[in-house]
Amino acid sequence: MYPNFLLKQAKLHPSGRALSFQQKEWTFEQLKEESLHFARKLKALDLSNKDRVAILSSSSDRLVIGIHALWQLGCEIVLLNERLTAAELQYQYVDSEATILLTSTEYKKTLSVPSIYTWEEIDQKEEIHFTMEPYWDDSRTLSIMYTSGTTGSPKGVRQTVRNHATNALSSNAQLGIQESESWLCSMPIYHISGLSILIRSVLLGLEVRLYDKFQLKEIVGDITSGRVTRMSVVSTTLQRIVHYMEENSLVPSSNFRGMLAGGGPIPKDYLERSTMLQLPVVQTYGMTETCSQTATLESKDAIRKIGSAGKALLLADIRIEGATKSGEPGEICITGDHVTNGYIGKYATIPSQQDGWLHTGDIGYLDEEGFLYVLDRRSDLIISGGENIYPAEVESVLLSYPGILDAGVIGIPHEKWGEVPKAFLVVAHSVELNEIETFCKSTLASYKIPKEWSIVNELPRNGAGKLLRRELRT
Amino acid sequence: MYPNFLLKQAKLHPSGRALSFQQKEWTFEQLKEESLHFARKLKALDLSNKDRVAILSSSSDRLVIGIHALWQLGCEIVLLNERLTAAELQYQYVDSEATILLTSTEYKKTLSVPSIYTWEEIDQKEEIHFTMEPYWDDSRTLSIMYTSGTTGSPKGVRQTVRNHATNALSSNAQLGIQESESWLCSMPIYHISGLSILIRSVLLGLEVRLYDKFQLKEIVGDITSGRVTRMSVVSTTLQRIVHYMEENSLVPSSNFRGMLAGGGPIPKDYLERSTMLQLPVVQTYGMTETCSQTATLESKDAIRKIGSAGKALLLADIRIEGATKSGEPGEICITGDHVTNGYIGKYATIPSQQDGWLHTGDIGYLDEEGFLYVLDRRSDLIISGGENIYPAEVESVLLSYPGILDAGVIGIPHEKWGEVPKAFLVVAHSVELNEIETFCKSTLASYKIPKEWSIVNELPRNGAGKLLRRELRT
Known part of the structure; x- marks a missing residue:
């Protein structure tokens, strides 16, 4: 209760x-x-x-x-x-x-x-x-968010009272929120990174300073004036803030306690530059199915454990499926009362956990101190400006286009968005890429539409016919 | 989990x-x-x-x-x-x-x-x-502590994993514990005020600085040097600390974040003197059945809401049985996942809650802002140097002494201990008080033995024969 x-x-x-x-x-x-x-x-x-x-x-x-x-x-x-x-x-x-x-x-x-x-x-x-x-009640569903996971088809994830409360209280055990703090939210609230700020607000008594878009100058103003004490960022937004502060020789207010940085790894360069600016950055690993944070790297470990997403929070635990010792990679599995109990709609009967563990599909390892390193996102997840793109979903749309025989989608590096999707196509006859793009626009959000295209003779597949997306990257 | x-x-x-x-x-x-x-x-x-x-x-x-x-x-x-x-x-x-x-x-x-x-x-x-x-598991019993409550006969209270965790996390939502804090524990660990410090330590990562007795000089040293950041006190120990700091012109370190003061009301004089010393005091209301804190008065309200035990913590709620509006006194009832689910042994079959509420037996009211004021402790509970004394238990021992026809016990003010028990006796023939004291010593802890005695013709009882202890106090 x-x-x-x-x-x-x-x-x-x-x-x-x-x-x-x-x-x-x-x-x-x-x-x-x-x-x-x-x-x-x-x-x-x-x-x-x-x-x-x-x-x-x-x-x-x-x-x-x-x-x-x-x-x-x-x-x-x-x-x-x-x-x-x-x-x-x-x-x-x-x-x-x-x-x-x-x-x-x-x-x-x-x-x-x-x-x-x-x-x-x-x-x-x-x-x-x-x-x-x-x-x-613990089990009451407060919110549902759609995520694609390994299936390529969106699944509605149930987030209960206990899921949300556990996450917020567990997060607080690490962050130590004080009275009168203010959390800047320029994340969309339809993402768990945004909604979890609202939840922390009503559980821990902190203010949500809400922006409807990423207004760089105003946001940096809030950080330097001490108007806000925390902020959630993704790699792209952190980079823009750091760059702006460097250009204008700005420093954060001493009231500012930290950036919670999620939605994929933060490049080392940004972390080092943040340190130079005395801008504390706390890296995190989480997802819709865990109501936001599962692991968080404290600011003091940011450089020493560069590339890590930190340790599992107080009320969360992580194990690596198949790993027999630390350092060995395998599927990241998560347990705790912050983990969703299941889906709605089409996937309502599919269990979200196996023996109490969520199998994320992400690949990673734990070092000997218990710090998590994420090596590969679930289903070759592409993260573009903080938005998740599941290759299977884009491939499925491409394959419905006449003349496309096979399709593979991967993420490629992009200066502004971190990653953007690139498509590899096997075609029966010559196709017009412009027309494929137009076709995609009718069914896919624009950030999901491939920004680069490559026509190939065949796609790398294993014996069972499974597409080997990693090989497309080499 | x-x-x-x-x-x-x-x-x-x-x-x-x-x-x-x-x-x-x-x-x-x-x-x-x-x-x-x-x-x-x-x-x-x-x-x-x-x-x-x-x-x-x-x-x-x-x-x-x-x-x-x-x-x-x-x-x-x-x-x-x-x-x-x-x-x-x-x-x-x-x-x-x-x-x-x-x-x-x-x-x-x-x-x-x-x-x-x-x-x-x-x-x-x-x-x-x-x-x-x-x-x-949530429901695993971690600890059992005996308390007498309204019955006069000790009941073993079960404290589960969820009870303890809820209390610590709820407390943290208010206290905002930071990394590397240290909590001074001179309370006995067999009391919930002591044990709850151990629990907060392992859940929130703070140090327990443990004393086996109340060593005034060393403890004040810890407070003034910044060696500790928190401490739990009762009225008596707070008074001794304040007095010592005044006498020696000492001030707390700026690292020192607060005294958690429980075990009965704190006299206004102590609070005012603490304020003068810049020693933050946070008053609390709790008990064995709620794994420590249920309500806590923040330091900033200490003078404005003098005499109050504060508001119900995040994961706790309080209602006043029978009260139809704020300010009206009645029995204090408590709900939340920090409340015990029951007893062991002789009382194992007696429910600890009614419709999800613990009926404390304490009398109090909530003001229009939701601040709790405790007027009268359960079963006329006497609190002497932080130890609970239940009059019914002492009366029951007295009544077993030959020649004592009726007995009533109340608390009277005492400079050092806050309160000490006083007995009113109706006797059949002249009795030797020395012998009664000796008799008590064989069955009662010394702090429970009456320090004053009064022989009376009869005790005030209501129509149903219930002893009216309040009338003994006037």
Whole structure:
């Protein structure tokens, strides 16, 4: 059992800063009041406990208040990625069996799903009173996020109260959050790296300083002025911040306690430059299935253990499948109460764990001190500007194009985005790459569309016919 | 599921300071190694998972290592209060169905229970290998402590893995423990205020700086030098520290982050003097049944909310039975995963909760901001130098003395101990108070023996015959 997160924090720190967005600020009491107000309007849609509600929205105060409102009603939220195409969104919406879709006016025009409402349409509803739950069961699902994993087809991952709370408390055991801290969130909230900031906020009483996009100058201003004490970054955003601070001879405020850097490895160069700037960087390894962080490398080990994602957090554990001693690589497996208990929709009957362990598909090893090194991402995952791209998904789209006989997709280095996808095609006759790109645009988010193409005679496959993507990289 | 506390911390911070006692220090790796070493010797006694082992010991490195060793073996420890008489100890040992009793040489001579071993006797055993459990179930009982509550007869309270972990993590959400902190423990470990410091240590990676008695000068030295960052106190010990610092014009180190003050209300005078000394004091309300803290008053509210024990911690909640609005007094009821699920022995079948709430028997109210004020301790509990005295237990002993027809016991103020017990007796014929005292000494710990006596014609009782102890106080 856990307390209703927002209600509890509003009791503990009613006048503590909970949220700031653009020129506005909310205390926990105000955030609670506005969330309850909006929840009473949502109630007019006849939403019940455990109803699923899909949300498609960029980061805004409306989104944060909407999420908290839905949780007050007992709903499960399905967070949709803004960068998906209409077809991809349609698939997730249908698979999730969501009752309604909440979104902004811009999206309403382009999407054709039933029961779609804008925030403003909800504002027009009459308020209907409901009784709040002061406590939440461990097993209640708070959020669902789609991830592809090894299958290539998106799976809706359930994130429960205990998953989220375990992650936040375990993270706090390492980070030691103090009262009145502020966490800058320029990550999309439809990613677990963003949503987990909201969760830490209501469990640990810290402010979320929310940005709807990566506004470099303002963000660096927050870091140098001490307006914020923490921030989540991916490799790309860290690089931009470091570069800007170097160019302008800026240093972080002494209040600034650290960058939580996830979404793939951080190049050594960025870490060294961060150290020069006295900008503490804490590297982390996590995923949707573990409600964010599983392992985290403390700032003090950043250089000594360069390339490592750190040790498993207090309430998490990692083992390497098949490894008999430290240093030996194998599949990274994770256990702990932060690990999802399963999926919804099409994959509802597929267990997410084997004997209590999540098999990530990622390859890595633990050194003799227990530091994790990730060697290869699951299913040759490509991480481009913090977004996950599963080659199997892109390949499957390419193979549906007439004249493409075989397709293999890998990530190639890219200065700005870290990686971008590159496609290797076996074709029956000459094809127009422009037309393939146009075809892709109709079904794939733009960041998933290959940026380089190569026509080959055949693809490397093993005896069982399995594509050997690693060989494409050499 | 939680990690094996000590093993996990030894993995996270192997070279972090775990324990210091007298001139010796242990890192988490050393504490783990010594605990495992001792566990393998204990294993020679044929101890199995879930066996109960009673411990009677003053604070020492042996005690800490012994506790961790028993937990590695899967045992449930029964912590006996050193200040009890042989008869009281005998009762608890038998009621707990402990397999063995571990103690020091001094106690072995005076106690006549079967299967009693000293630490040194265990040292002589051969080591027997066993397999450690890397994870602990939520419901596993780690410790048992006896408390009397409203019944007057001691009840063994079960404290599970989840109870302890919830308390420590919930406490951390407020205290924001940082790496390399050190918590001074001069509380007996057989009290939850002491044991909970050991638990916080292995969950949050902080050092326990252990004292076997309250050594005023050394303790103040630790506070002023910055050797420790936290300390648990009761009213009496706080007063002595404050007085000593005033007399010697001492101030705490800027590293010192706070006193956690429990075991009854702290007089306003002490709080004001602490503020003058810049000694942060955090008042708390907790008990054996809640694995220590349930509510805690932050330092910043110490003067504004004087007399309050603060708000319910993150993972705890408090309601006042029968109160319809804030400010109205009633019985304090507590919920949360830190609350015991039940008792052992004689009271094993008595539920500890009603509809998920622990009814404490304490009387109090919540103000409009949710701050708890404790008006009257359960069953007119007397707190003397941090030890709980239940009037019913003392009365029951007095009534067994020939010639005592009725007896009522209350607490009266005492400069050094906060409170001491006073007895009101109705006697059939003249009695010798000296003889009654001698009689008490054979069955009651000395701190429980009344320090004042009054012979009266009758005791105030209500219509149902219930003793009205409050009237004795007027």
